[in-house]
Amino acid sequence: MEQLLPNCETLALEQRGPALMVTINRPEVRNAMSLKMVDELSAIFTQVENNNTIRAVVIRGAGGHFCAGGDIKDMAGAKNQEGEGRDNPFYKLNRAFGEMIQQVNESSKIVIAITEGAVMGGGFGLACVSDLAIAGPTARFGMPETTLGIIPAQIAPFVVARTGLTQARRLALLGLRVDAQEAQRLGIVHEVAGNEEHIETLLAAALDRARLCAPNATAQTKALLHRVGNENMSDLLDDAAEMFSTAVRGPEGAEGTMAFVQKREPRWASN
Template identity: 40%
Template sequence: MTEAPPVLVSREGPVVHVTLNRPTRRNAIGGGMGEALDALLEELRGDSTARVVVLRGAGGHFCAGLDLKEVAASPDAQQARNRAIGARYLALSELPQVVIAAVEGAAHAGGLGFVCAADIAFAASDARFAAPEVRRGLVPAQILPWLVRRMGRPQAARLVLEGSVIDAPAAFRRGLVHEVAPDRAGLDALVAATLREVTQGAPLALAETKALLRALGPVSPDGYAEAGAASFGRTANGPEAREGIAAFREKRKPNWA
């Protein structure tokens, strides 16, 4: 049996629909998903006929973050992976197309990076958001600048230090998403309405407007990406991460809780 691709892509005129497709893992980043996204983002960067990208997850979840099966690796491999994750969020943000995130179910850890790197984010009422890294003995290194940009530092600090799950209304109040729909049909309606509005804009003008938004300031200061990747690597190789990940898999509290 042929294994399903980790990212599905379809097109309706100028709209590119991108679906993260590892539903049995709640679309966790792994199994070639990151590499497939990187190739797609490179392709979209030079596609002048595409005007909007809609990002979703398959099977009722958006993205549960990095697949914890792939956390363990050699220090060099970890550092390369962590750099790639940070670069992926930047590439998504810098696309000339307008990026819309449509969130159902889990949007945790690295999944939050995709939500915040998008230009516009909508959520169904069943969406749940969390940055649980500290509860796993890890750090939210790659997503932190994007959370701060979207939510502001005080709200981002609360989210990453508490590490708890928040629901869609709380995500709206804290600035993570722009609107909340009652269900999947309502989420689709929000996306469709925004597609109608955005496609009234001239393609070059939209791309230039996004460039001006980026020119207002970088997402993170020089050197942060490398420091963040190194910080994640240090914690991932430590005893807290081993205990935190084991506790998560065994559905128990870690020994420090």
């Protein structure tokens, strides 16, 4: 995968069949998210968007932690810079993370988060924009920003979308930390694994299911789901009917129907 991101410093990449494994690789700081990491994650998702060999992106942290939040060194560096309003270095730092997490949220690929250890702040936000989140037994989730005198500015909307406003208020306003079981109850994660072997089993099962789903149909379905609640329902359903009609008559629809009739896997399952 060297050609995907030649100057990658904070992430380790490996392509396993149709899945790109992205490992946040700063274990010495519990994978705290630096501006360099933000830039690299954004570059990865830009590159994979039109890469038909990649159907899913799996994000995990090295050294037993997912991501402990923002990098304190970046925050300290910003203090030494000048600027007002949107030229303020803290604005630029925070907004760059927001643009990246929105990009991950809107990716046409299936995004899977494997969460272990510290899943805090920006790491918590990254987990909340995954399509599937699997938690290991050590995972601890939290929004500690208010306890530090700051606010969860860029992740708050995604936490609300994930958990609902009532639970997001409780998490954010009290700066709570919850374990994997509570995170599953709140809808932050979908599955909880008992150990490393179980994590790999759950991930393999998810990737096998992703393999069976048509790439274009998956991308269009994800885009449609993101529109729910943001548009007039009647207009949205009109658009959805047009999308359905096009899909049925398209190559994926024809292949999927034929595969079903012939009781075989569709051709895209082997790509």
